[in-house]
Amino acid sequence: MDLALSEAHAAAKRGEVPVGAVLVQDGAVIARDGNRTREYNDVTAHAEILVIRQAASRLGSERLGGADLYVTLEPCTMCAAAISFARIRRLYYGAEDPKGGGVAHGAQFFRQPTCHHAPEIYSGLAERDAALLLKDFFQARRSS
């Protein structure tokens, strides 16, 4: 989760909403990135989607059944569905996102009958750091 937090910090420096994600498989990092929606002009360029795409491209496989995802914020509904499609094994996330989350909030995608694979879910990792980073970012943006 430290690596994911450093990706979130890097995203903040680029002026992006500070969320970072890391995919780990067999003890090795197979992809790491932060949110790049502004840089890419792409609403789908959330950290989770970017690492899933990168890892799938590198491994030559759509599905990442042995991979665990670390992300600093509760994934949104779009990302939750992508995590399911990619067959991610475990999901570790930091801060909760009551306004936009799709795991513990709103659609709670993994609990839907239309969800055909759900990862094991562990929340609250480095929650304070991840939440503080987001809070600082939005405070700075409002006051600038």
Next chain:
Amino acid sequence: MDLALSEAHAAAKRGEVPVGAVLVQDGAVIARDGNRTREYNDVTAHAEILVIRQAASRLGSERLGGADLYVTLEPCTMCAAAISFARIRRLYYGAEDPKGGGVAHGAQFFRQPTCHHAPEIYSGLAERDAALLLKDFFQARRSS
């Protein structure tokens, strides 16, 4: 919707699940594509996501507030969320998808409190053609 159906036919010929999508703005097609999850080794390469990314890239804007999306199948939950994020104005879709849909089924994303923009929704356009195309595709795949 005819263009979307022709993209779905083209997807079937590539061995992809036959779903096609077209984005229209001010009477002009700004992006059209079919599902390419296999070709790109990318679980997020649904037709809807591809046209949203293409249009955003071409127009240099994350948000596509004046654009209407035509898609042959009810969008899944991932695509419904992306449609919301991109601020698509109207969504027209063909066949219903009780197993994987995220608009009228399962998460029904546009009705969630975590959904901050919902398009106008029109369903059942060319429903029979779109559904038949999918049915034929899966029947052929099972028997091959």
